[in-house]
Amino acid sequence: MAEDTTEHELNSDEAAELTRDDLALGDEPHPGHDLASGDEPHPGHDLALGDEFHSGDEPHDDDENREPELDPEVAARRAAALAQVRKFGDPVLKTRARPVDRFDDALRSEIARMGELMIDALGVGLAATQVGVLHRVLVYRVQQQSPVAALVNPEIEWSGSDQEIMEEGCLSLPAVLVDVERAIHVRVRAVDEFGEPVLVEASGLEARVIQHEIDHLDGVLILNRTSRDQRKEAMRTLREAQAAA
Numbered sequence: 001m002a003e004d005t006t007e008h009e010l011n012s013d014e015a016a017e018l019t020r021d022d023l024a025l026g027d028e029p030h031p032g033h034d035l036a037s038g039d040e041p042h043p044g045h046d047l048a049l050g051d052e053f054h055s056g057d058e059p060h061d062d063d064e065n066r067e068p069e070l071d072p073e074v075a076a077r078r079a080a081a082l083a084q085v086r087k088f089g090d091p092v093l094k095t096r097a098r099p100v101d102r103f104d105d106a107l108r109s110e111i112a113r114m115g116e117l118m119i120d121a122l123g124v125g126l127a128a129t130q131v132g133v134l135h136r137v138l139v140y141r142v143q144q145q146s147p148v149a150a151l152v153n154p155e156i157e158w159s160g161s162d163q164e165i166m167e168e169g170c171l172s173l174p175a176v177l178v179d180v181e182r183a184i185h186v187r188v189r190a191v192d193e194f195g196e197p198v199l200v201e202a203s204g205l206e207a208r209v210i211q212h213e214i215d216h217l218d219g220v221l222i223l224n225r226t227s228r229d230q231r232k233e234a235m236r237t238l239r240e241a242q243a244a245a
């Protein structure tokens with residue numbers, strides 16, 4: 001997919017639209033507070049997510065307990081990590097990050113910190129904008145035993161024409177799951193934390209996570225990539241979560 005220079009402007013419009021949707025929602029009758037689809041999130045979907053393995057384990061009023069209980073220590077670490085992740089409504093999430101031009105120890109410790117946060121949060125990816133840093137940096141790990149991969153200044157050089165729709169969650173959008181269509185295969189050019197060139201050919205979940213995180217670096221959220229109905233439902237979920245906090 002080619003770079004789109006109007007992307008940022010479009011995002012702002014989208015954001016304005018989201019706000020309008022949000023304001024309008026209060027008047028509309030809507031049944032319950034379940035996910036729009038009515039489908040139960042089941043373990044098979046979990047691997048499809050963007051930032052998250054799952055988001056059904058937020059400590060809120062859901063008494064159906066579809067997700068396995070987390071070990072209390074793991075849950076506490078996750079909560080502490082999530083507290084450091086910027087959430088929906090924070091303007092930094094709509095801001096386009098700047099390319100990195102200094103490959104110093106500060107950058108490397110920033111990347112290490114992002115990796116630790118992502119692991120503690122039980123995420124599969126994290127973009128610098130999600131921790132309030134406007135650098136074009138992302139980390140990801142789609143297989144639990146693999147080392148964390150970091151991409152600096154990533155660019156999607158090529159996307160295959162095959163696309164698929166899968167459910168994604170985002171560490172910045174607690175309890176939200178929406179369907180997102182993405183290219184199944186991508187080739188991404190980037191550099192590593194030392195400024196050395198990296199070329200990643202990714203497919204499936206890895207390709208999806210990289211696209212999700214590059215979106216973050218462009219100020220784009222999964223809410224901008226899903227259907228209007230799912231976006232409305234997600235806005236309601238977010239509002240309810242904020243009201244309960």
Ligand SMILES: [Zn+2]
Nearest residue numbers: 051170171172
């Ligand atoms: Zn995300």
